[in-house]
Amino acid sequence: xxxxxxxPPDLILQEGANSTLRCNxxxxxxxxxxxxxxxxxxxxxxxxxPSGTKQNGRLSATTVATERYSLLYISSSQTTDSGxxxxxxxxxxxxxxxxxxxxxxxIP
Amino acid sequence: xxxVTQSPTHLIKTRGQQVTLRCSxxxxxxxxxxxxxxxxxxxxxxxxxxxxxxxxxxxxxxRFSGLQxxxxxxxxxxxxxxxxxSALYLCASSAWGTPETxxxxxxxxxxxx
Numbered sequence: 001x002x003x004x005x006x007x008p009p010d011l012i013l014q015e016g017a018n019s020t021l022r023c024n025x026x027x028x029x030x031x032x033x034x035x036x037x038x039x040x041x042x043x044x045x046x047x048x049x050p051s052g053t054k055q056n057g058r059l060s061a062t063t064v065a066t067e068r069y070s071l072l073y074i075s076s077s078q079t080t081d082s083g084x085x086x087x088x089x090x091x092x093x094x095x096x097x098x099x100x101x102x103x104x105x106x107i108p
Numbered sequence: 109x110x111x112v113t114q115s116p117t118h119l120i121k122t123r124g125q126q127v128t129l130r131c132s133x134x135x136x137x138x139x140x141x142x143x144x145x146x147x148x149x150x151x152x153x154x155x156x157x158x159x160x161x162x163x164x165x166x167x168x169x170x171r172f173s174g175l176q177x178x179x180x181x182x183x184x185x186x187x188x189x190x191x192x193x194s195a196l197y198l199c200a201s202s203a204w205g206t207p208e209t210x211x212x213x214x215x216x217x218x219x220x221x
Binding site (some may be wrong): 041088094096098 | 143151
């Protein structure tokens with residue numbers, strides 16, 4: 001079955017620091033999204049990135065489909081970046097299979 | 109905000125009871141998916157509705173059922189509630205065939221005592 005693993009599970013940063021989150025996925029999928037879940041539970045789409053690199057402000061993401069991994073970069077982190085970051089793959093049935101998540105805490 | 113709304117925001121039930129959760133999809137979206145997120149875990153796919161019919165289901169028992177209405181809004185019904193049903197229930201709307209356009213509602217937090 002589908003396997004999606006994220007690392008690290010927890011990350012604590014000082015405000016202003018940079019970070020890299022990783023998502024490894026099995027070879028049965030090749031479409032990937034990144035989400036941010038804020039402390040109130042709202043899931044926000046960050047990137048749809050089946051391959052290549054995309055940037056949106058301080059966030060960027062890279063997916064190397066041939067090696068089955070994706071990276072999410074957060075630069076100059078802010079306290080509002082705190083929350084849980086999920087990667088999710090799109091299954092053949094057009095639904096999302098979520099990874100284990102990385103909990104990010106940004107300290108002022 | 110995504111334009112997807114859910115009600116109620118919080119709910120407390122006891123074991124054995126039944127619950128109905130509601131979701132209104134974003135304008136222009138005709139597909140609704142439901143997810144269960146237990147504490148400390150990622151969301152898990154329950155089922156998806158398109159054209160008022162179930163179109164795909166995750167590993168959930170039949171006591172989890174749903175409906176979609178002509179205006180594309182949806183309900184999730186859970187019968188015979190169990191303690192493990194305590195979770196955040198998320199709905200997401202999208203245009204058919206474009207799961208990458210799924211936008212999530214704020215969720216309903218269900219506590220089963």
